[in-house]
Amino acid sequence: MDFEVLETENFLFHCYRSDRDIVQDIANKVEESVLSVSLVFSAPRLPRKFDFYICPNIESFILLTGMHREDYQSWMVGNTDWNSGRVCVISPRAVTDRSEADMYRVIAHEAVHVVMDSIGSAESLPMWLTEGVAILFADQIPSAESLDQNSPPPVGSLSGSGFSSLGGYRYAGAYVRHFLELYGADVLKRVYSGEESVDGYITEGFERDAVLEYKNRCK
Ligand SMILES: [Zn+2]
Known part of the structure; x- marks a missing residue:
């Protein structure tokens, strides 16, 4: 070549x-x-x-x-x-x-x-987090109307081959955005580097709240 x-x-x-x-x-x-x-x-x-x-x-x-x-x-x-x-x-x-x-x-x-x-190995992290950071900072979150607050895919389902088909590329950016607003960049970095597990930060209704918050910001 x-x-x-x-x-x-x-x-x-x-x-x-x-x-x-x-x-x-x-x-x-x-x-x-x-x-x-x-x-x-x-x-x-x-x-x-x-x-x-x-x-x-x-x-x-x-x-x-x-x-x-x-x-x-x-x-x-x-x-x-x-x-x-x-x-x-x-x-x-x-x-x-x-x-x-x-x-x-x-x-x-x-x-x-x-x-x-350079902060952490993507292979050991959930895909919604690794893809979500890239989607968020590359300004790739789709329009608010294309996200549904009534049935957003659970973060736990967004991995491997199911990621794309369950809407991972549509929702993950909004999820990471919500995570950053709740906990800040230092916590995200600690999770990304493997110092802490992300699981303790994902509370009941996280996905719905993430979508609602994104929709409110886009109004
Ligand atoms: Zn990517």
């Missing part, structure tokens, strides 16, 4: 010639997201520069993420692998079913994952 490289403070951005004119915008968005989330959680500096691939097509995305072709689904447009130090997103130009603005939010979402992975 024929990538060109742009080096920034925390990343090496790899892009195709066809994305040369947008790589600087993408790099700015990523570094800005890294900085703001790092400030909120007093995150440590990243241990090394990460490779950030702007994949020119789905084929290269599948190859560079190392996923099995049969596991690929069309909603998968970004991927962060802390252990290999690699982030992959599909180029905003190669995605036809999302707007460019949406793809910039996906790019910010992956940058948030990189910072949060």
Whole structure:
């Protein structure tokens, strides 16, 4: 593959010639997201520069993420692998079913994952929490009307393969937002780093309250 490289403070951005004119915008968005989330959680500096691939097509995305072709689904447009130090997103130009603005939010979402992975391992945490932080800080919580306060999915159900199908990507950002309003960034950081369990903080009606609060704020 024929990538060109742009080096920034925390990343090496790899892009195709066809994305040369947008790589600087993408790099700015990523570094800005890294900085703001790092400030909120007093995150440590990243241990090394990460490779950030702007994949020119789905084929290269599948190859560079190392996923099995049969596991690929069309909603998968970004991927962060802390252990290999690699982030992959599909180029905003190669995605036809999302707007460019949406793809910039996906790019910010992956940058948030990189910072949060420096605080704790996503694998040992509930998915509503790890995805919710990325959704919240990438400004990806959907409109208030699309969330239902009468039957929000319980946090305990939002894990593994059920996460997406039960509405995890719709609700998790509002749940983390509510968690932060109730307990603050220090508690979230302690939970994220594994010092404390999240379970003691999830009280009866947490999900409904989270949705109601989000709806009130959006009025
Ligand atoms: Zn994510």
